[in-house]
Amino acid sequence: MSRLLISNGLILDPVSETVKTSSVCIEDGKIIALGDALPGFEPDKTIDATGLIISAGIVDLCARLREPGLEFKANIQSETIAAASAGITTLCCPPDTDPVIDEPAVVELIHHKTLMAAHTKVLTLGALTTGLKGQLLSEMAALQTAGCVGVSNTRRPVESTQVLKRAYAYAANYDMAVFIEPDDHWLSAGGCAHDGRVASRLGLQGIPVSAETVAISRSLMLIAETGVKAHFGRLSSAHAVRLIADAKDQGLPVTADVSAHQLFLNEMDISSFNSIYHVLPPLRSQRDMEALRRGVQDGVIDAICSDHQPHEIDAKQAPFASTEPGISSLETLLPLSLRLVREQVVPTYTALSLITSKPAAILGISAGTLREGEIADICIYDPDADWQLDTESMLSHGKNTPFEGWNFQGKNRYTIINGELVFSSDQ
């Protein structure tokens, strides 16, 4: 029996669109009252949230924790500590671990490790094909029973369109969503940067926009035929946003996300060969970045994720093309989302819905909203905190961020999961 009282905070719930100064009473992991504190409620602990915003905990659609397989980069414990400190209460791991999440034993391994060491909730996607090799169907029913919330082939190729179609149909059979990171392997192979003026100047092999749009188009045709529910992750181009908008207009069961860094960086950032900006899909043109922002504004893009990819220092210490792609980004998901508010791209409600209620809906979990009777997964942030990102103070084992030195407004102060305080900036 534990009782937690959050008092005097400003509750911002994008689902009910409520905003009011009030208190939250939590008992046995659930929110039992929102508004005025219940008479006679005697908390074991009280958080004074005066001047702070109380939001549903952040749900991150794509974070690589590097465990199992790449523990020299990071592990479940280190990364969930970082996530919790940044207000994230649930995150979802893609299946490209080593071993690949293509059988229940690996799911159980991760769940076991999560129970032992994790500071947030950790969900998993199962592999769409065995070993992510794009040839044989994985045992999706078993993966679903083991707890996978969807299936994905990550960015790895499925060469045969026939295999891809059958995989989608089979996933639909179990009402499992497919999570697609659209990439035509043969158009992008060997590339490391957007195929545009900067890559041409630097002599870096380009990845054309068509690598993304050909893959999206192929998948959309198969989604229409099989009826599978599909989520397109990490969009990078204006044309991709248009394809998703059209698909939604046609009533296809699709959703989409963008990684936060794609809304702030573009191809110009790689112009001094700085490998910290080496990401996949690549940073595209300014025009693409603006189209992604518009996609977020008008709802074509449903969610913003971190696309967290922590690396050891050596992974980025080589000439650009030889470095490993990715950004350590759990700790900038909320700050960058709030920056969209400050830059007047979206109002605060929308920014929060993009990282709470909407990704929760995509994952099919009941989270991302503040309501009486709901599980108490909550983040409490200070909207006025001015701070500067310093990699030294990052908790993730990966310090690979291009946002070092950026000024942010708004910082997480408390994170509550299942009614327990798992992070507090007071200590």
Next chain:
Amino acid sequence: MVNKPSKPTDSLIGNDNWNIQLDRNGRLKHFLTVEGLGSEILTSILDTAESFANVNEQRVKKVPILRGKTIVNLFFEASTRTRTTFELAAKRLSADILNINISTSATTKGESLLDTLQNLQAMLCDMFIVRHSDSGAAHFIASHVAPHISVINAGDGWHAHPTQAMLDMFTIRRFKGDFGNLRVAIVGDLLHSRVARSQIHALNTLNTGDVRVIAPRTLVPNDIEDMGVKVYHDLAKGVKDADVIIMLRLQKERMQGALLPSEHEYYSEYGLTEDKLKAAKDDAIVMHPGPINRGVEIESSVADGPRSVILNQVTYGIAVRMAIMSMVLGREPEAEISGEEQ
């Protein structure tokens, strides 16, 4: 604490990293790319090279400018001509030179590029001349070596080959004088060419009147017009009234990637033959960075003919590399100190 800008600069060349090739007095510390260097520096390289060209024509071809300096030829990619001319240039400047061919040694044993560098640095040398198959490798090395070491880029991936571009500019200036009224056509595989990228920057920095590139659509990088060139896909139109024609080498593996159907078709469409050369000006010169594929990008009689200055390019390469090495390594440390005092 100094408040950093909240967003890094968007400028292509205003970035600190580009200027790592200049010291605080604006002199060349590294030579990594032509991009971002002003016409004064390029002209001064050409002028210095003129003086060394005279040394090379004397009976005793040696000057003591870099006596006591140690230079390492660090080649991660095979090369004969470039490596040899750097070696010769270093010897004529009286430097000690060490040749290290890494493609067959350390990195194939799993040693990282950074480890290799640190080991070589421990041998107390003054300059690395680097060739590497990754674009940006020379920048990477220059930003990781000890501050007293200079780096010269002898070719990085598809990005830059600035000493080749400078010897090409030297050749053009010797034969044609001023760049302002020239029409220069670069023909061939631009997509994979570090030589072409550096030439384009150099030609534009030296205010060349008309710089054009000619290639099939599969071998032209996206948005290359951005670098200040006109793009042609037809050889006859592209070389019309040209003063200078630069042919690029075609690698045989381009057929494998479905970039071209055959050498035969390439030659008939884009090969420079005596017949096609007629469209250029009567006194046009023909250049090629070598090695030449006779009968693929150029007809033998053109390569060996009166318009060809291909062997002059090789000869001038020594003087130009001597100029660059002496400018980079011969900077007077005293001048640097007095410069700091100002």
